[in-house]
Amino acid sequence: xxxxxxxxxxxxxxxxxxxxxxxxxxxxxxxxxxxxxxxxxxxxxxxxxxxxxxxxxxxxxxxxxxxxxxxxxxxxxxxxxxxxxxxxxxxxxxxxxxxxxxxxxxxxxxxxxxxxxxxxxxxxxxxxxxxxxxxxxxxxxxxxxxxxxxxxxxxxxxxxxxxxxxxxxxxxxxxxxxxxxxxxxxxxxxxxxxxxxxxxxxxxxxxxxxxxxxxxxxxxxxxxxxxxxxxxxxxxxxxxxxxxxxxxxxxxxxxxxxxxxxxxxxxxxxxxxxxxxxxxxxxxxxxxxxxxxxxxxxxxxxxxxxxxxxxxxxxxxxxxxxxxxxxxxxxxxxxx
Amino acid sequence: xxxxxxxxxxxxxxxxxxxxxxxxxxxxxxxxxxxxxxxxxxxxxxxxxxxxxxxxxxxxxxxxxxxxxxxxxxxxxxxxxxxxxxxxxxxxxxxxxxxxxxxxxxxxxxxxxxxxxxxxxxxxxxxxxxxxxxxxxxxxxxxxxxxxxxxxxxxxxxxxxxxxxxxxxxxxxxxxxxxxxxxxxxxxxxxxxxxxxxxxxxxxxxxxxxxxxxxxxxxxxxxxxxxxxxxxxxxxxxxxxxxxxxx
Numbered sequence: 001x002x003x004x005x006x007x008x009x010x011x012x013x014x015x016x017x018x019x020x021x022x023x024x025x026x027x028x029x030x031x032x033x034x035x036x037x038x039x040x041x042x043x044x045x046x047x048x049x050x051x052x053x054x055x056x057x058x059x060x061x062x063x064x065x066x067x068x069x070x071x072x073x074x075x076x077x078x079x080x081x082x083x084x085x086x087x088x089x090x091x092x093x094x095x096x097x098x099x100x101x102x103x104x105x106x107x108x109x110x111x112x113x114x115x116x117x118x119x120x121x122x123x124x125x126x127x128x129x130x131x132x133x134x135x136x137x138x139x140x141x142x143x144x145x146x147x148x149x150x151x152x153x154x155x156x157x158x159x160x161x162x163x164x165x166x167x168x169x170x171x172x173x174x175x176x177x178x179x180x181x182x183x184x185x186x187x188x189x190x191x192x193x194x195x196x197x198x199x200x201x202x203x204x205x206x207x208x209x210x211x212x213x214x215x216x217x218x219x220x221x222x223x224x225x226x227x228x229x230x231x232x233x234x235x236x237x238x239x240x241x242x243x244x245x246x247x248x249x250x251x252x253x254x255x256x257x258x259x260x261x262x263x264x265x266x267x268x269x270x271x272x273x274x275x276x277x278x279x280x281x282x283x284x285x286x287x288x289x290x291x292x293x294x295x296x297x298x299x300x301x302x303x304x305x306x307x308x309x310x311x312x313x314x315x316x317x318x319x320x321x322x323x324x325x326x327x328x329x330x331x332x333x334x335x336x
Numbered sequence: 337x338x339x340x341x342x343x344x345x346x347x348x349x350x351x352x353x354x355x356x357x358x359x360x361x362x363x364x365x366x367x368x369x370x371x372x373x374x375x376x377x378x379x380x381x382x383x384x385x386x387x388x389x390x391x392x393x394x395x396x397x398x399x400x401x402x403x404x405x406x407x408x409x410x411x412x413x414x415x416x417x418x419x420x421x422x423x424x425x426x427x428x429x430x431x432x433x434x435x436x437x438x439x440x441x442x443x444x445x446x447x448x449x450x451x452x453x454x455x456x457x458x459x460x461x462x463x464x465x466x467x468x469x470x471x472x473x474x475x476x477x478x479x480x481x482x483x484x485x486x487x488x489x490x491x492x493x494x495x496x497x498x499x500x501x502x503x504x505x506x507x508x509x510x511x512x513x514x515x516x517x518x519x520x521x522x523x524x525x526x527x528x529x530x531x532x533x534x535x536x537x538x539x540x541x542x543x544x545x546x547x548x549x550x551x552x553x554x555x556x557x558x559x560x561x562x563x564x565x566x567x568x569x570x571x572x573x574x575x576x577x578x579x580x581x582x583x
Contacts, residue, residue: 154424220420
């Protein structure tokens with residue numbers, strides 16, 4: 001019994017350290033925008049965030065042990081069964097579901113809702129036991145871009161596609177698209193508001209553009225004979241490509257303007273206070289002030305373009321270009 | 337091709353490299369040897385323009401490394417110790433990226449990529465993402481990236497660590513080939529048997545100070561014995577608990 005207990009203890013420690021999905025919400029602009037602007041009306045949005053967070057948290061804790069290591073340990077058949085049965089209880093979500101099942105069913109949640117959550121949890125738990133591509137394999141066929149920064153842009157695109165920010169924004173965008181197809185009568189202001197929400201969901205990523213490059217990537221940036229502004233440009237092109245795609249069913253030009261100011265404000269924390277990020281988590285931005293400035297600026301820009309004139313795009317482009325040039329110099333200094 | 341004059345780097349009170357003087361001729365393979373923490377990587381970083389010296393200067397390809405880092409980077413190839421690969425790019429995409437960034441024409445990049453993948457037995461993994469590659473594949477990818485732009489000087493940090501004998505032989509042959517074509521090779525390594533086979537010049541460093549610099553043929557004894565005499569002597573600790581009794 002000592003051996004399974006030792007392994008479970010180590011697993012619990014690893015799981016606790018990896019419990020960043022909810023922590024990452026605290027520094028995420030999308031959480032800010034829904035908490036302060038939507039309040040109770042944000043319940044639907046919280047439900048989306050909850051589902052998106054549930055996926056990475058529902059994985060089998062035993063997957064944290066490399067299979068080759070697990071096979072090497074001198075565990076007998078009984079000990080392996082104990083591990084198999086006990087390890088799911090390391091995940092706090094298992095306890096939460098059990099508690100809901102015992103006390104909550106019929107009172108707090110409907111049986112159908114509880115079954116849906118439990119089913120999702122069980123599905124992801126089972127899927128996680130099957131070896132899957134790390135995420136980058138899923139996005140092998142990202143488009144080519146013109147110019148010498150092509151491969152860097154494609155790499156950055158793949159990085160964005162492994163953040164939960166993107167999937168949250170995608171669900172919102174897809175919901176509006178579905179509404180446009182199957183219903184009618186959505187006022188133009190609603191498209192603008194949803195565009196702000198979608199770009200807001202993506203905006204925290206603009207504050208941690210180098211977060212998924214890892215030490216190896218940063219080391220390669222130092223070796224490449226390119227200027228800092230080119231590295232930022234490659235990051236921004238990928239970000240803009242994603243935002244354009246997400247805002248196509250909404251309001252594209254306000255979306256582009258909002259994305260440009262989100263990047264212009266986000267460059268400072270991204271370059272000067274780089275924060276390593278974890279894949280399949282929400283991006284954790286910089287200080288609260290940065291997020292607030294970003295949200296106000298992107299909302300004003302999107303509103304200006306949507307409600308007044310597309311000429312509002314010009315100052316957004318100018319602010320972004322100045323930011324790329326200015327913080328490009330900082331990139332060179334920070335990378336050394 | 338590489339010239340260091342009184343090269344010194346301090347980190348606070350600690351002196352990592354102390355007054356290093358060094359000359360490496362064009363087309364030479366220079367092995368830079370020393371124990372962990374002796375100052376090898378710091379020296380390589382200064383030579384490649386990644387770290388400014390506290391005093392002294394280093395010139396590579398006629399360029400002051402601290403004053404012209406960008407121009408220098410265009411002329412050299414580097415295999416860093418951590419390999420510097422992006423998890424989200426495949427082996428092939430890393431090479432295409434290198435060609436694009438160094439201004440090699442696209443068609444030429446593709447031809448060189450194919451040749452390098454073939455030469456390094458990487459063809460089977462060309463579409464594998466770096467994150468999914470074995471360490472040997474990652475090292476070969478980083479090595480191919482260093483070679484692809486046809487650099488004037490190659491800096492290799494521990495190129496023979498953690499790779500299989502066949503790959504080591506392939507890399508050794510390639511290095512000898514590029515040196516014959518006039519490319520200068522500056523490498524650090526702990527694998528003395530490999531160094532003995534390829535190096536034209538041996539430099540040893542201990543606690544940041546150069547303790548030996550000569551042509552490989554001028555060593556007074558075997559490289560291993562000389563290294564142990566000058567740099568560090570191995571001390572074997574007896575582990576009395578190892579043996580047939582349990583726990």
